[in-house]
Amino acid sequence: MVTIEAARKIALSFEGSNEEPHFEKASFRVKKKIFATMDEEKQQIIVKLSEMDQSVFSGFDRKIIYPVPGAWGRQGWTILELKKIKKEIFETVLTASYCQVAPIKLAEKYRQK
Numbered sequence: 001m002v003t004i005e006a007a008r009k010i011a012l013s014f015e016g017s018n019e020e021p022h023f024e025k026a027s028f029r030v031k032k033k034i035f036a037t038m039d040e041e042k043q044q045i046i047v048k049l050s051e052m053d054q055s056v057f058s059g060f061d062r063k064i065i066y067p068v069p070g071a072w073g074r075q076g077w078t079i080l081e082l083k084k085i086k087k088e089i090f091e092t093v094l095t096a097s098y099c100q101v102a103p104i105k106l107a108e109k110y111r112q113k
Helices: 003-012 051-058 087-101 103-106
Strands: 017-022 023-030 034-038 044-048 065-067 075-079
Touching: 003 017, 003 034, 017 034, 023 103, 034 087, 044 087, 051 065, 051 075, 051 087, 075 087, 087 103
Parallel strands: none
Antiparallel strands: 017 023, 023 034, 034 044, 044 075, 065 075
16 A cells, blocks of 8 residues: 555655646646646546556556556556555556656666666
8 A cells, every 4th residue: 555645755756756736636747747646535646657568567456557448548547546556566657657758868767777
């Protein structure tokens, strides 16, 4: 399980990341591009992943990590259930999301080699 506070802290730990409102949710951005949004009421984080990453991460457990229904999901937006996800997996998925939208020089600092 990952708390809202822990999720926020991890999202803001990436270089150049900041939090801004996005409609009724919080969004986490790098260079004005959203890599995650947080729905505190539903205890969910929605992240932007590549098609490949979305497929791999969703394959672990579709009750914990799954595509947003419809067109948004086909574009890589993926829901993470904070009440069910392990911290290590959350950090890995959030890092992949950050790297998906961050400029190359920032993303290279976090990509696994």
